[in-house]
Amino acid sequence: MTINFGQASRRLMYVLCLLGTIGFVGFASAVFVEERLDDPVKEERVRDIAEGIRCLVCQNQSILDSNAGLARDLRAIVRERILAGDTDDQVQNYLVSRYGDWVLLNPPFKMRTLVLWLSPMLVLLFGGFLVVRFLRRKSAAPTENSVSRPLTDAEKKTFDQLMAEDDGERGRS
């Protein structure tokens, strides 16, 4: 059986697809919580930390929004460390000492990451320098094609001719 969608129902389909996509995106950022600390302040800290820890299996997700087994284990560890009275930094260090800086979604600023942090700024400065130089040169040095040169006799003649033709056409219409 075939169904013929009219113009209107096709448009409705598009809207539904769009809404579905938005709904899906919203769903995708759901958090996985298998247990919850009794103290809401501590639970909040757990989630803040977990949000900044990279899941090593599904690399660009944080352990808070990944359902991989390792992410679950790491979440449990974060809860455990917080319950044991660790500060946020101590929990992060615990994970960094095992998995390296790479587990932090926000890379720390240090010698090894200097290039990472500074290169965008350098590129921006260099690009800005080129743009400024380009614009300066363009406005400062008039070239041969510059408008400031008076027309030659031949050019003037052609120009007058063109203007006259234009007037003629306008008069006709």
Next chain:
Amino acid sequence: MKLSFMAPVITFAGIAGVMFYALFYLDPKEIPSELLDKKSPVFALEAVPGYGENLSSENLKEGKITLLNVFASWCVACLAEHPTLMELSRQGKIDIYGLNYKDTPDAAAKWLRRNGSPYARTGMDLKGRVGIDFGVYGVPETFIMGPDGTILDKIIGPITEKDLKNRILPRIDGGEG
């Protein structure tokens, strides 16, 4: 100044070169271990029932190079490297210890019965905590342990022919005593 119109082309070629290199020579799944050249984490685990003696961090510093292989019965890629490990163990040049990661005793024993065990010792890391201490983020992983329990190298994923030739064998043959 004549060359300046080539600038975009040269820039593009540079970027393309870097990306080409990254595409074929860098593996985003291989995260360098933070633990290289550090001492093994302290642990003590019970053996998979019937397969070797218990495994603890003490066994990793008995004055010889050892392999610590992380495996699991649910790990398909482990089957790929299993023949390599069996062969190594048959040659008897190096002790291989098996860290059974997040498995059940029954399943692990059954897997070893079916595929054979290359392990001199095994340890069951039921909750995966020892694995996390070692920075394990997937199975299989293989640690090459120095005579004093230092982590010399870590092979991520199944041991390939190349890994065996370039990373394991030179250490066994050259690092005696």
